[in-house]
Amino acid sequence: MEISERAKSISPSVTLEVSAKANALKAEGASIIAFTAGEPDFNTPEYIIDGAKSALDEGKTKYTATPGIKELRKAIAEKFRKDNGLVYTEDQIVVSDGAKSSLYHAFAAILNDGDEVIVPSPYWVTYCEQIKMCGGVAKVVKTDEKSGYKLFKSQLENAITDKTKCLLLNSPCNPTGVVYEESELKDIAKVCEDHGLYIISDEVYEKLVFDGKKHISIASVSQYAKENTIVINGVSKSYAMTGWRIGYLAAPLNVAKAISKMQGHTTSNACSVAQYAALTALTGRDGENYIRFMASEFDERRKILSSLLDAEGIKYVYPSGAFYVFMRVDDYFGKSYDGNKITGSVDFCNLLLSEGVAAVPGAAFGEDGFVRLAYTVSKEDEIEGVKRISTFLKKLV
Ligand SMILES: Cc1ncc(COP(=O)(O)O)c(C=O)c1O
Numbered sequence: 001m002e003i004s005e006r007a008k009s010i011s012p013s014v015t016l017e018v019s020a021k022a023n024a025l026k027a028e029g030a031s032i033i034a035f036t037a038g039e040p041d042f043n044t045p046e047y048i049i050d051g052a053k054s055a056l057d058e059g060k061t062k063y064t065a066t067p068g069i070k071e072l073r074k075a076i077a078e079k080f081r082k083d084n085g086l087v088y089t090e091d092q093i094v095v096s097d098g099a100k101s102s103l104y105h106a107f108a109a110i111l112n113d114g115d116e117v118i119v120p121s122p123y124w125v126t127y128c129e130q131i132k133m134c135g136g137v138a139k140v141v142k143t144d145e146k147s148g149y150k151l152f153k154s155q156l157e158n159a160i161t162d163k164t165k166c167l168l169l170n171s172p173c174n175p176t177g178v179v180y181e182e183s184e185l186k187d188i189a190k191v192c193e194d195h196g197l198y199i200i201s202d203e204v205y206e207k208l209v210f211d212g213k214k215h216i217s218i219a220s221v222s223q224y225a226k227e228n229t230i231v232i233n234g235v236s237k238s239y240a241m242t243g244w245r246i247g248y249l250a251a252p253l254n255v256a257k258a259i260s261k262m263q264g265h266t267t268s269n270a271c272s273v274a275q276y277a278a279l280t281a282l283t284g285r286d287g288e289n290y291i292r293f294m295a296s297e298f299d300e301r302r303k304i305l306s307s308l309l310d311a312e313g314i315k316y317v318y319p320s321g322a323f324y325v326f327m328r329v330d331d332y333f334g335k336s337y338d339g340n341k342i343t344g345s346v347d348f349c350n351l352l353l354s355e356g357v358a359a360v361p362g363a364a365f366g367e368d369g370f371v372r373l374a375y376t377v378s379k380e381d382e383i384e385g386v387k388r389i390s391t392f393l394k395k396l397v
């Protein structure tokens with residue numbers, strides 16, 4: 001049987017090779033510090049588990065409305081009002097099985113074949129593949145140290161063609177941890193308005209913002225932005241609920257309806273019990289406290305990891321959000337470890353495993369000169385992990 005051209009065009013995950021190797025080494029009993037997991041290492045809080053148990057006891061195990069149970073969509077609309085100053089009716093909210101699914105349906109609902117989507121790099125790898133799967137073309141725009149790894153409005157302007165439909169924005173960003181300021185979002189929104197572009201704004205890390213910064217949704221910076229943005233969010237990262245698979249989006253009514261219609265033929269409703277768990281997460285008394293606890297824990301780890309890297313003279317993008325440090329490794333390209341030459345971030349990560357550290361190659365995020373360290377590990381592991389990275393670097397010749 002022959003697979004489609006579309007399926008052929010999808011790139012395999014560059015992270016898989018390193019993860020598979022790390023797992024194989026662990027299974028053999030090797031000590032590996034894994035800076036690879038893109039998910040909180042905490043358990044889902046008790047009050048949310050209790051909410052799910054009650055839903056099960058009450059028999060909430062049937063199909064629900066495709067865009068999600070009304071109570072949850074109302075709670076999400078309230079979240080947008082309270083946290084982001086955005087007013088939506090519950091009909092403008094669609095709940096999906098994970099923000100990844102929300103993103104896919106958002107691209108599917110607005111892209112025609114050949115439409116271009118501007119994606120600032122470094123980017124989360126899934127965007128480009130989903131855009132392709134929906135018939136679009138990802139137009140990657142490189143950001144760099146000079147722009148603080150953010151998209152300048154002039155860069156955006158230069159990337160626009162008559163095929164550009166949409167801008168994809170991710171703040172706080174995976175993998176850099178960069179957080180856009182309100183003034184920067186206003187500049188970007190103005191360029192989008194001047195060129196009639198839509199915006200898809202991925203805000204799944206909104207609760208993990210540090211250094212006194214505040215997460216601002218680009219949809220809130222102007223009337224145009226509100227009317228032309230699909231905001232993507234979810235409970236995975238905010239409430240340590242990655243396995244429950246609940247994401248959501250807010251969109252103009254006609255777009256939300258189109259997404260719901262399409263979702264009715266792809267995944268249907270998200271898991272009913274997980275929806276009730278998400279409802280408890282958003283409305284439960286303990287939610288704010290839990291988020292504060294988790295954010296302060298990640299903040300502490302962020303400070304520890306960055307000071308450890310500073311002490312070793314290792315360069316990285318200073319993160320203000322999410323739970324990642326994007327470490328610069330291109331200075332080591334051309335050097336060898338144990339007779340093996342490092343030509344890129346995949347080699348770097350493969351060889352780093354020999355010193356007992358797993359990291360994700362920057363090639364997975366469109367920036368081969370870096371590797372991503374997720375500080376979803378204990379502080380003790382951060383200390384040991386950086387010690388091992390330092391040993392690795394000292395062995396390079
Ligand atoms: C930037 C970004 N967006 C979306 C997602 C998907 O989240 P979910 O677990 O809700 O599908 C992730 C998960 O790693 C992510 O890093």
